[in-house]
Amino acid sequence: xxxxxxxxxxxxxxxxxxxxxxxxxxxxxxxxxxxxxxxxxxxxxxxxxxxxxxxxxxxxxxxxxxxxxxxxxxxxxxxxxxxxxxxxxxxxxxxxxxxxxxxxxxxxxxxxxxxxxxxxxxxxxxxxxxxxxxxxxxxxxxxxxxxxxxxxxxxxxxxxxxxxxxxxxxxxxxxxxxxxx
Numbered sequence: 182x183x184x185x186x187x188x189x190x191x192x193x194x195x196x197x198x199x200x201x202x203x204x205x206x207x208x209x210x211x212x213x214x215x216x217x218x219x220x221x222x223x224x225x226x227x228x229x230x231x232x233x234x235x236x237x238x239x240x241x242x243x244x245x246x247x248x249x250x251x252x253x254x255x256x257x258x259x260x261x262x263x264x265x266x267x268x269x270x271x272x273x274x275x276x277x278x279x280x281x282x283x284x285x286x287x288x289x290x291x292x293x294x295x296x297x298x299x300x301x302x303x304x305x306x307x308x309x310x311x312x313x314x315x316x317x318x319x320x321x322x323x324x325x326x327x328x329x330x331x332x333x334x335x336x337x338x339x340x341x342x343x344x345x346x347x348x349x350x351x352x353x354x355x356x357x358x359x360x361x362x
Contacts, residue, residue: 231257231340231347239329239357240284242321247287250356251314252277254336261308262338264294268307272339273349277315279334283325283360287318299343325360332356 235253242248256262263272279286292314294307332355339349 231260232262232336232338232350232352234336234352234354237354237356239359240319241359241361242284242319243361244321244325244327245323247318247320248284249316249318251316252336252354253312253314254309255312256310256340258311260340260342261295261297261306261310262340264307264309265291266294266307268296268304269302272306273337275309275315276337277317277334277354278337279317279319279332279354279356282332282358283322283330284319284332284356284358285322287320290316290318299341301344321360327360327362329357329359332358 233255235255237250237252240248240250262275265275267274275291277289292309294309296305297308297310298305334354334356335351336354337349337351340347
């Protein structure tokens with residue numbers, strides 16, 4: 182009778198072996214796959230560093246007046262982002278949007294895009310690379326209350342190099358403001 186319980190344990194052990202591994206060995210295996218992927222394909226893990234935003238200076242504006250505010254953007258060498266007017270409607274455009282607040286968006290002015298030819302596309306692409314600025318023209322709302330605050334928005338883009346595109350990304354943009362009379 183004592184042989185029966187040990188046989189059941191043996192069956193349970195064999196079924197675990199058939200499943201591939203014990204639960205303890207799965208976690209180190211997964212960590213190994215992630216580590217090897219990061220070493221062999223570091224660009225897939227480096228998207229956070231491909232596009233960076235400059236530090237915004239405080240915008241001081243009077244109620245009822247307008248202000249032109251530049252947003253500095255830097256794209257890592259070897260990468261580009263599609264312009265706000267991509268050559269192909271399937272490509273993800275660069276978009277800057279601002280949330281409602283004491284500054285009302287009048288116009289967003291993008292720089293002149295670069296027209297570049299890449300091996301993966303039959304026609305040239307409309308892109309931005311390197312350092313560039315997007316200028317937003319704001320009007321201070323007549324209902325704005327004097328004081329300091331922060332205007333927030335988002336920048337949506339997809340960074341690519343000449344071989345692949347990274348996952349599209351949306352980052353928060355913050356703009357310190359001071360409204361004066």
